[in-house]
Amino acid sequence: MxxxxxxxxxxxxxxxxxxxxxxxxxxxxxxxxxxxxxxxxxxxxxxxxxxxxxxxxxxxxxxxxxxxSTGPRFFGWVIGNSHPTGVAADWLTAAWGQNAANLQAAPAAAAIEAVAATWLLDLLGLPAEASVGFVTGATVANFVCLAAARSEVLRRVGWDVEADGLFGAPPIAVLIGEDAHATVYSAIKYLGLGAGRVRMIACDSSGRMLTGDLERAIAERTDPTIVIGQAGQINTGACDPFAEIAPVANGMGAWLHVDGAFGLWAQASPAQKHLTAGVDLADSWATDGHKWLQTPYDCGFAIVRDAEAHRRAMAITASYLPPAEGAERDPSAYVPELSRRARGFATWAMIRQLGREGIAAMVESHSAIALHMAERLVAVPGVALVCPVELNQFMIRFGAADAATLATIRQVQEDAVAFIGSAQWRGHWVMRVSVTSIATTMAEADVTVDAVISAWERVADTQ
Missing domain, CATH: 1.20.1340 (dopa decarboxylase, N-terminal domain)
Known part of the structure; x- marks a missing residue:
């Protein structure tokens, strides 16, 4: 044996x-x-x-x-490549068997998180004083950030939610764009804020929050308020107008959180940073490493400007857990897990692998590939682009009815040259294309477009 x-x-x-x-x-x-x-x-x-x-x-x-999903022609969801360097670091992480609970249990894991957190804030153009929790992904990152938001907005009106819970607490108003991602509602539900109690803010045709509607909604409220914006709408890639909505939220004493699962990485690209202008004015941000940083699953980051609010909501204490001292950073103070994977190793390795220039080039390349694919497809009779291409996401419709679009998607999947999925947008089915893998090149994109066109032509012949 x-x-x-x-x-x-x-x-x-x-x-x-x-x-x-x-x-x-x-x-x-x-x-x-x-x-x-x-x-x-x-x-x-x-x-x-x-x-x-x-x-x-x-x-x-x-x-x-x-x-x-690690192949060059995977466009089904916003899933990164799990770059070999990150995978190798993750192998070591598993072999080392570290529980990244505190700095005495895993000093290397704690230290590398501290360094990687500093790098992340620098790359994303976010406040240097912000705290970073290394979590499973954007779903939990949203949960952590909104827990900090809940703690702080209630503290401002004299309520200690960590000690006294929500029974009898002042109600919290949650304002959220009508095209927000489903996982944000999950976080709202987990936190007892009530997914059915939110006030939806109207959005434009690409899913951007309308500043005027936010202004009206926030002026009407009297309760402690959390506003949830979005960097990278999952279907369109559009980002909310943060330079407009942040002053509105800040001026009324509301906490502004940004779900930036992939779109926040536009901040790392000089060519795309205009799409997220003003996002640094928010109070918290959620993003993924296993999307545009290309780390293996699972890896996400909960970033909070007010580190004390972050710790207040998340810190785990017990007599057997040695506390951090002085400037030391305790990893478990920023996440809801005590036993957890040491995600900082793969994060550190991927930032070292790509560097500032490589991350920017990747974001820009994927955006250019998405635009190129869309332009080639809409040149074909019967194919329509649903919204302008702004980042790495776009949607296509085929023919005049949903049936033609769904049939084309099924044909593409059956042909198995590339994988692309479907989504609903404004009441209609669309083919949604996500360009997120570092393995995807312009040449692979052209192979994919050829396959889609071939599938559509065969479907059109049967209409």
Missing amino acids: SDGYAAMAEAARQAIAYRRAVATAETTPVATYAEMLAAFSAPTPERGGDPQAIIAELAECATPGIRA
Whole structure:
């Protein structure tokens, strides 16, 4: 029987072979859930097995059902490439087995988070005094930031929500754009703020919050208020007009939070930074590392201007947990987890891998690719662009009815040259294209466009 080290070597061999294959794959087929369930289903093991053989079996069974999201022609969702450098750092993270709970338990993990946090604030053009929590992704980042917001707006009216909860607390008004992402509503729900109690702010045709409607809504309220903006609408890529809405929120004493899961990274690009102008005036920001920073899953960042509000909402204390002293940074003071992965290692590695110039070039390249793809597609009869391309997202409709669009998407997925998905926008089905992987080049984009055009022509012939 081989030992665990042989299993680790087998995992590395299998992983490298997979990544090399998917990088040059001509097609992107994937097995169904039912097929995968059948492949793995078996009675509960009574005895242990050989470690290397177990890993080999895992790779053999799972690979047919691995969606090629790290490949060059994956446009289905806003998913990064899990860059090999980040993956390698993540392997070490798993091997080291550090629980990034506090700086005595994991001093290297705590220190690298402190450094990576400073780099992130610099790259994103956010206040240097802000605190950063390393979380699973933007969903939890929104939760953490809004927990800090809830704590602070209630503190201002004399209520300690951490000690006294929400029973009897002053109500909080939550103002949010009508085209906000679903995960923001999840955070609102988790925090007891009531997803059905929010006041929706009208948006324009690309999903940007209308400043005038926000002004009216915020002037009407008397309760402590949280305003939630958005950098990068999931379907259009549009960003709220922060230079307009931030002064409105700030002037009325409201907390402005920004869901910037991918769009906040426009801040790292001199060519795209105008899209997020004024975003640095907000009070908190949520963004992902596993999108435009290309780290492996899971990795996100909860960023809060008021570090004390952040700690007040999140800090975990116990007699057996050594407290941070002086300028030391305690990782568990900024996240809702005590036991957690040391996400700072992969974050540090990817910033070192790309650097300021590489991150900017990637954001700009993806934006150029999205525009190029859209321009080629709309030149085809019967194909329409739903909204102007602003960042890395765009939507396409085919023919005059939803049925033609859905049929074209199904045909593209069946052809398996590239993966693109569907979404609903303003009551109609669209093909939504997301350009987020560092593996995607202009040449791969052209292969994808050719495949989409071919699919549409076949569908059109049946109409």
